[in-house]
Amino acid sequence: MSKKNWPLWEVFIRSKNGLSHKHVGSLHAADDEMAVENARDVYCRRSEGVSIWVVKSTEIYASDPGKSEELFETAKNKIYRHPTFYDIPKEIGHM
Amino acid sequence: MTKEEALFEYLVRIGDNSLILGHRMSEWCGHGPILEQDIALINIALDHIGQAKNWLALACEVEAKGRTEDDLAYHRDGFDFRNFLLVEQPNGHWGETLIRGFLFDTWNYYFTKTLTKSTNQQVADIATKSLKEISYHKNFSCDWIVRLGDGTEESHNKIQDALNRMWMYSGELFAMDEVDSILWKEGIGVDLSEIKKEWDVTINETLEEATLIRPADGWMQKGGKTGVHTEHLGYILAEMQFLPRAYPDAKW
Numbered sequence: 163m164s165k166k167n168w169p170l171w172e173v174f175i176r177s178k179n180g181l182s183h184k185h186v187g188s189l190h191a192a193d194d195e196m197a198v199e200n201a202r203d204v205y206c207r208r209s210e211g212v213s214i215w216v217v218k219s220t221e222i223y224a225s226d227p228g229k230s231e232e233l234f235e236t237a238k239n240k241i242y243r244h245p246t247f248y249d250i251p252k253e254i255g256h257m
Numbered sequence: 258m259t260k261e262e263a264l265f266e267y268l269v270r271i272g273d274n275s276l277i278l279g280h281r282m283s284e285w286c287g288h289g290p291i292l293e294q295d296i297a298l299i300n301i302a303l304d305h306i307g308q309a310k311n312w313l314a315l316a317c318e319v320e321a322k323g324r325t326e327d328d329l330a331y332h333r334d335g336f337d338f339r340n341f342l343l344v345e346q347p348n349g350h351w352g353e354t355l356i357r358g359f360l361f362d363t364w365n366y367y368f369t370k371t372l373t374k375s376t377n378q379q380v381a382d383i384a385t386k387s388l389k390e391i392s393y394h395k396n397f398s399c400d401w402i403v404r405l406g407d408g409t410e411e412s413h414n415k416i417q418d419a420l421n422r423m424w425m426y427s428g429e430l431f432a433m434d435e436v437d438s439i440l441w442k443e444g445i446g447v448d449l450s451e452i453k454k455e456w457d458v459t460i461n462e463t464l465e466e467a468t469l470i471r472p473a474d475g476w477m478q479k480g481g482k483t484g485v486h487t488e489h490l491g492y493i494l495a496e497m498q499f500l501p502r503a504y505p506d507a508k509w
Binding site: 190191196203 | 292293294297404
């Protein structure tokens with residue numbers, strides 16, 4: 163058996179009631195078509211999805227964990243950005 | 258042979274093809290070349306076992322002797338099995354499994370598609386339910402034949418070799434006998450010479466895309482449909498039937 167692995171792909175599935183695709187995991191495949199088929203077999207065995215996206219893991223550019231302070235911490239003290247200071251009229255109900 | 262006897266025989270043949278191929282595919286569990294394909298094969302195996310259950314249950318209903326699909330699967334001997342010789346052939350390497358699947362799945366697709374128009378409503382219903390799965394099996398097999406045939410020199414040679422060796426089991430898929438004729442005339446079954454034309458088109462197109470050479474039709478092995486099997490079936494049954502035979506009271 164070849165020691166060389168097929169490329170890794172990230173899999174995104176949209177569930178029946180879901181509005182957007184959600185990351186569910188990753189898998190190996192030789193090309194995009196096989197990646198979709200493998201995703202169907204690995205991640206949709208129990209009717210989890212109605213749509214599949216795959217993207218090569220190497221194509222994902224991620225944020226740097228070392229920069230998480232400057233990227234994310236700064237939002238923490240800006241609570242006014244959360245719409246929690248408004249009175250919601252009763253007739254609107256749960257938002 | 259009465260119409261009921263012929264229908265029972267016909268249903269057992271369809272069910273046995275699914276059962277034996279399903280068992281063969283299940284032997285790949287934990288041995289696939291890569292995790293993703295291991296799971297793909299097991300999904301296909303489970304599709305086949307599910308279809309076998311439906312066909313054999315209907316066969317029992319037609320027979321009306323109080324037997325169940327489990328009785329047929331686990332308490333018959335080799336000479337009572339009616340599957341094609343093709344589907345009982347050993348898995349061999351990945352390419353051999355795929356060639357066996359390619360030849361059978363393509364046949365099964367056109368066969369089942371025709372059965373969806375059967376005058377027997379129960380037959381048509383099971384065929385309709387199965388066709389989506391079988392359509393996936395056919396595409397899975399055809400894709401892989403192209404990948405391996407049009408892949409590296411080694412994969413090309415291996416798959417061509419597997420095709421050459423497996424070809425002699427393809428003739429039986431289209432041999433009409435008394436059972437086939439009775440059911441075809443009743444509008445329940447399939448005219449195998451009709452689906453041979455469709456099978457030829459798909460096989461030829463796929464082989465061409467895969468840069469593989471279709472073997473010449475030589476001596477064709479046959480016998481499975483009438484219970485004359487290759488030596489491989491006995492080993493399958495020994496493994497598949499061991500538990501219910503050793504522990505007859507075992508429950509799921």
